Amino acid sequence: MDVTALLERGRTLATPVLRAAIDRLAPPMDTVAAYHFGWIDAEGNPADGDGGKAVRPALAVLSAQAAGAAPEVGVPGAVAVELVHNFSLLHDDLMDGDEQRRHRDTVWKVHGPAQAILVGDALFALANELLLELGTVEAGRATRRLTSATRALIDGQAQDISYEHRERVTVEECLEMEGNKTGALLACACSIGAVLGGADDHTADTLEKYGYHLGLAFQAVDDLLGIWGDPEATGKRPWSDLRQRKKSLPVVAALAAGGPSSERLGELLAEDAKASDFENFSEEEFAARAALIEEAGGREWTAQEARRQHTTAIDALDSIPMPDRVRAELVALADFVVVRKR
């Protein structure tokens, strides 16, 4: 199964609709959004930027096919989910003070905080607009599911922010946060095409279950890449999540494990929380923390968790009928999510 072709198909179907949607924005928001999506550079010249992996559009299109509809039926859903995803990136990058995304300066860094807020708001509104202007009962149901996912996304960001200021976060709290922040919208991507295609609630809920656990697998891998990922591939700084004091899965799992490395890690992170020069810590200091996380078992536990969630996601698909080819494609995308390097 060629995952690259699957991702490419989702991107090819969704991009023209996404571009047309962005064209609706009043200046300068259209330009700022085009920069964010990598279509132009900071000076406004055309660019062939990396618009992300496009996992969500591929899933939304497959979701329509899982319900027996044509892939095109999923496209407004694919674009709406992509808009909500990018709304959250614009706002989260500003809230988190992240200066880089997809190998480029973030929007607030280039165009200022006000544009990051405003264009994020506009993308969120546009997502609802695209769905609701379909004017169908199915579109109303899809919008309702997208709204629930967006609320969960916002809850997750609130938890993520509050955890950064807390000394201890349990593994359960971390999984809940990641389920909100990543699972809910991926769940929506996996059901929205089916909902637009007229699927019943059982089918939609099952596809959401697949997507939710796929999202948790995705996030577990993201958490591994956030510490041990290759900066060349991820586009983030080395030890990115450690620099931000993120209580990600490897960290909370290592802290929960007990034993000498776990305890030493706990002491170090407690000191770090008070350190005034944390911003200037050397590569070696972050490497030492990463090594302790690994020795305490946080890296291996997270890798296993990714595989557990991957299995749960795929098993969920057994409870609904769908074309064999579509099932194989959903499995292939799940496989891709856990082995990706970026």
Add this chain to the structure above:
Amino acid sequence: MDVTALLERGRTLATPVLRAAIDRLAPPMDTVAAYHFGWIDAEGNPADGDGGKAVRPALAVLSAQAAGAAPEVGVPGAVAVELVHNFSLLHDDLMDGDEQRRHRDTVWKVHGPAQAILVGDALFALANELLLELGTVEAGRATRRLTSATRALIDGQAQDISYEHRERVTVEECLEMEGNKTGALLACACSIGAVLGGADDHTADTLEKYGYHLGLAFQAVDDLLGIWGDPEATGKRPWSDLRQRKKSLPVVAALAAGGPSSERLGELLAEDAKASDFENFSEEEFAARAALIEEAGGREWTAQEARRQHTTAIDALDSIPMPDRVRAELVALADFVVVRKR
């Protein structure tokens, strides 16, 4: 006609539903939102704050009655519009750097920029959630209208920000911006109850027209209060809009008028745009600018514009049938909007 009673009825019907909606937010967003609405103070103690004039809830409830439905039918719409309005206040105060609203420190000032962004996002999502969970065709139509209004609101804020950096803005550009920023959501408030009550598109569009022009009248009065309002009543600093270099109606009308005062004002504002110590200008310096605006006719033109929009709003109501009492109440609210002091 007792406008105070009308406003109070809207508030009484909407507030319990609004409070229940805010209770759905995950901590600490519920607390931050409760602070914004004036229900608690910065320390979290119960407060009896000024939650605003509540013009929108009163209009949404009347809107249901204009379509022959019970006032209660308009309540989810009233609350949804209030949530979108407050989403925009949270984000706009942060973008504009406004430190005071309703006589209190703004949310970003008390709880930080991240919470202002996040809680704004949450209120926006909640607005859609409240409507869509009604699960009716009417609710889908209402959400679509609310989404259009929200998009216009965001366009208006984009224009408002860009105008602050421009030397000249035409009266037409200013009216377009104010139509987006204030007219569209007030238009939605005036139609949403009717839409939820099953009104046809002609009725809804007519009520939107009434609301749109009412919004422009409202904003013209706001622009007058933003320069000449009593700080005790408005809760803003003296010469508030001049301090922010707002290209509001009195300013653009004065600049467009021609003549010695208009030209002198243009020269002064051009110098101000480059002044590095603008933040420290004295009361007298702002008073001198306000006097020039008045001498050039900007104050009188804006007051007349408020009356023109008021008349257009009321005349729009002639094209649809509605109970006499409801019509009289809509007229009374329009009258209130143009004579208010805050």
